Amino acid sequence: MTMQPWFPDAKLGIFVHWGIYAVNGIAESWSFFNGQISHDDYLKQLDGFTAARYDPVQWAELFAEAGARYAVLTAKHHDGVALWPTEGLTVARERDLLGEYVRAVRAKGLKAGVYFSHLDWTHPDYASIGTGDNRFAHPPEGQQDPARWERFLAFHRRQLAELQTRYAPDLLWFDGDWERDAETWRMAELRAELLARQPSVIVNGRMQGHGDYATPEQGVPIELPPGPWELCLTINDSWGWQPQDDNHKSVRQLVRVFAETIGGGGNLLLDVGPREDGTIPPEQAERLRGLGAWIRPHAEAIYATTRGLPPGHFNGATTLSADRTTLYLFVFDRPNEFVVLRGVRNRVTGVRTLGGTALRHERFGGLGEVPGWEYIHLSDEHLDPLCTVLEVTLDGELELYRAHTRD
Structure with a gap:
């Protein structure tokens, strides 16, 4: 697998977890999967997701000021709610939130990454077989009708074709592959389809052996991955916006993790969680600006360097x-x-x-x-x-x- 050279040279990306879970300020998807809220009550947040102050140009300016060379936005999390106009659940009937993001980050010279969950805990043809409270599952836990699975896979492939055809993302950041094996997902076939549409697209490692790089979370690995990799890290303790979580890492802590990551040959994908209206919390914006203020005079030691x-x-x-x-x-x-x-x-x-x-x-x-x-x-x-x-x-x-x- 050939890695596009921009990725190992980029060093810093910004991860954006933004979805209806920001309405109540609860955990994205997992809050209903683990029974903290009912699936029905979780989906009621659809009516409160306004994106009223969403300004992707401001996002892109902030990300560039932080020193990032790419960004990744959650186009669809495990809850199945999409940020672009598509079939099924979406908050983008009147406004293409994903399309605006792609245009804005590219206008600032950043690469555009799109997060997409393979699984969909809301789709009627997807049966959850994971652990946790699966009272919302369709059909009951552990069962999957072959015809319904084929319908779900067709839906899954259609959405990915839309993302590539409309937005041509530089990076497809997959998640949610763990509930079925690579053969059931037909991962080898999927990778071939993705590259046939976009030969230069980078695919992260959550493809069960069919991705381009590893994605550890929340801690620099002691034994470093042998090839390209990316550390996914939250600024506080939450991926999406949760108002009670004020345990934000200091700029000094972020600088240290960043240096350890690039020293090990990886990229840092640093996460922010905007509110439902699209504004990034000031505590998180402050950290991004502080990191960028340190990166700029030290850029020679960061970009285009190796492990x-x-x-x-x-x-x-x-x-x-x-x-x-x-x-x-x-x-x-x-x-x-x-x-x-x-x-x-x-x-x-x-x-x-x-x-x-x-x-x-x-x-x-x-x-x-x-x-x-x-x-x-x-x-x-x-x-x-x-x-x-x-x-x-x-x-x-x-x-x-x-x-x-x-x-």
Whole structure:
């Protein structure tokens, strides 16, 4: 599978969970699946979803200010409610909310991603077979009439054809594949259909082996995925807008997670949850602007870089320039006089704070092909209040020492 080059270079995307669940400020879809609210009461939110202050141009400007290169909007969550004019449940009979979003983000130079749930817990021909309170399921839990499944798959494929034909998304972000296996979903066939319509479309990994990249959630993996990946992270603890959730991560926390993610070769897909009227909560907008204010002076260490050093070489995140001759070290914590770079066989020709001061550095130890330690001296005057980035220039392409072990 060939990955489009814009995706690993993008580093930051904005995830937008927006749907009728914002009317009551409850969990998207799961609130009725788990029995916290009845399915009927959940769907009553359709009448309260106004999008009265929805301005996708303002969204796009905010996302660009945050430093994002793409965005992903929930065109249809597990509840089956669509944001574009389509058959079935939709809030877009008079206004194509999805189409406005696609046009706005592209006008700001961002790639347009569309989230789509495979499953549909409201469609009459879809039988839920998951765990939880399935009192709303049609037909009873665990049963699926083959003819109804064929009708549902035809509906599923029609909606995807609409999304690609009308909006040509750069990225299809799938979810909700877990209730059936790849053969039942006909995932291989689906991937072929998607690429036949759009050969350049990127498909995320929730296709049971038929996607392009992995999508861990809510925590940087300790063992990093081998290929492209993307960390999905909420700014507070909720995907959609929930007024009681004021546990927002600080800008410093977000910067740290972002650096750890790109240092591991991934992208950060940072989530916001607009209110039902389309406005993004100010606490979340503030975090996006704060992240962007840190990214801008450090862009050289972020965009178009590759996965950094393996664990053990530096106590922090790192990235590597595309030509592999410059290392960028992310210093999260206040150092005690110096930081140390280990296991780099190259000669270090210079170190500076990114865009700023040249720093004293010296190598200690080493014997033969075994490199010593590169000490980089830092004082408080050199530190960025959120995260300090050091540019380390090498005398050639990065060459790391690998200790030999005996059988």
